Amino acid sequence: xxxLTQPPSVSEAPRQRVTISCSGSSSNIGNNAVNWxxxxxxxxxxxxxxxxxxxxxxxxxxxxxxxxGTSASLAISGLQSEDEADYYCAAxxxxxxxxxxxxxxxxxxx
Amino acid sequence: QxxxxxxxxxxxxxxxxxxxxxxxxxxxxxxxxxxxxRQAPGQGLEWMxxxxxxxxxxxxxxxxxGRVTMTTDTSTSTAYMELRSLRSDDxxxxxxxxxxxRGSSSGAFDIWGQGTMVTVSS
Numbered sequence: 001x002x003x004l005t006q007p008p009s010v011s012e013a014p015r016q017r018v019t020i021s022c023s024g025s026s027s028n029i030g031n032n033a034v035n036w037x038x039x040x041x042x043x044x045x046x047x048x049x050x051x052x053x054x055x056x057x058x059x060x061x062x063x064x065x066x067x068x069g070t071s072a073s074l075a076i077s078g079l080q081s082e083d084e085a086d087y088y089c090a091a092x093x094x095x096x097x098x099x100x101x102x103x104x105x106x107x108x109x110x
Numbered sequence: 111q112x113x114x115x116x117x118x119x120x121x122x123x124x125x126x127x128x129x130x131x132x133x134x135x136x137x138x139x140x141x142x143x144x145x146x147x148r149q150a151p152g153q154g155l156e157w158m159x160x161x162x163x164x165x166x167x168x169x170x171x172x173x174x175x176g177r178v179t180m181t182t183d184t185s186t187s188t189a190y191m192e193l194r195s196l197r198s199d200d201x202x203x204x205x206x207x208x209x210x211x212r213g214s215s216s217g218a219f220d221i222w223g224q225g226t227m228v229t230v231s232s
Contacts, residue, residue, distance in 0.1 A: 002154060035218045037155070044205055044222040045147075045155065056220055088155055090217045098171050099145075099217030101155045 003028060004089055004102035011108040017077045020105045022089035024070050028100055032092040034072040036065055039086045039104075048087075049074060076107070084109050112136035114144075114206050114223035121229045122196050129192040130226045132206030139187035140164045143209040145219055146180065146191045148202040158204075160215035161189060169214055196230045203227050 005023040012018040022034065036049040047056050049065035052072070064075045072091075076083055089102040117131040132144065146158040159170035161180040168180050179192045189206055204226045207219030 033216070033218070035216075037219075039155075044225050045207075045219075046222070047218065047220045050210065050218040050220070051216075090155075090157075092215070092217050096172060098159075098169060099157045099215055101157065104154045 002103040003093060003096070003100035004091065006087075006089060006102035006105045008103070009106045009108065011110055012079055013110045014079050014081065016079050017075060018079060018107065019076075020074045020087050020089075020107070022072045022074070022102050024072075024091060024100075026070060027095045028070075028091040028093040029067065029072055030070040031094060034065065034067050035090045036063075036074045037088045037090065039088065041085070045088065079109050081109050083107060112208075112221050114208065114221055116204075116206060116223040116226045119227040119229070121231065124197055124230055124232055126196050126230075127192060127194040128196060128228050129190055130204050130206075130228070132189040132191070132223050134163075134187045134189070134208070137208075139182075140184055143211055143215065144180070144182070144189040145207050145209040145215050147205045147207055147219070149205070149225075150199070150202040153202075156202075157215070157217075158191070160209055160211070162213070163189065167213075193228075196228075198230050201228065201230045 033051040037045040039045045052067045053065045086104045093100045143162045145160045181190045206223040208221040210218040
């Protein structure tokens with residue numbers, strides 16, 4: 001059971017927009033920054049969004065992050081087949097004194 | 111280029127210890143911390159702990175306290191993670207990652223090693 005809750009899977013057609021949600025509590029998302037990762041099959045995770053809505057250098061601006069209260073979202077626009085991957089949210093948790101991850105969301109591009 | 115290169119796969123028996131290395135290059139090693147994250151087969155990501163490459167301060171995940179030790183060697187820009195008293199549920203890919211946090215982990219890891227598979231089996 002992950003501290004942060006994500007839907008196990010989402011799917012959408014190419015060129016469309018999809019959002020992935022991440023729900024937490026006041027001890028994590030509600031009080032700390034959220035980060036998002038993309039993990040392609042058999043690869044190490046890649047930082048997509050950090051500190052709620054910042055894009056690392058080299059990451060496509062088709063990816064964006066937002067946060068409201070104790071929930072956060074990752075949006076991917078102009079879906080492409082290469083976006084098929086697992087996506088994880090993460091945030092510092094004040095009670096656990098360390099970062100916690102969501103369980104991951106598998107994105108399928110139909 | 112900025113990269114982290116980890117040591118190779120390990121097979122250990124229950125009760126043994128494993129030590130994984132993570133060599134950094136392309137940036138000033140002491141300007142960032144290193145976090146370790148593991149992923150059991152078919153499972154999600156689990157943060158294990160963080161070490162400051164500047165002063166060696168550490169912060170370990172509560173569930174691993176007492177079994178894990180993280181160290182750095184600034185002369186070779188290498189971080190190490192040792193896990194003791196291995197159990198079958200420690201079987202996982204272990205990643206080191208450059209942590210953007212200052213003074214403690216931030217949960218934002220911008221550079222990742224390639225991963226090291228550790229298998230615990232009798």
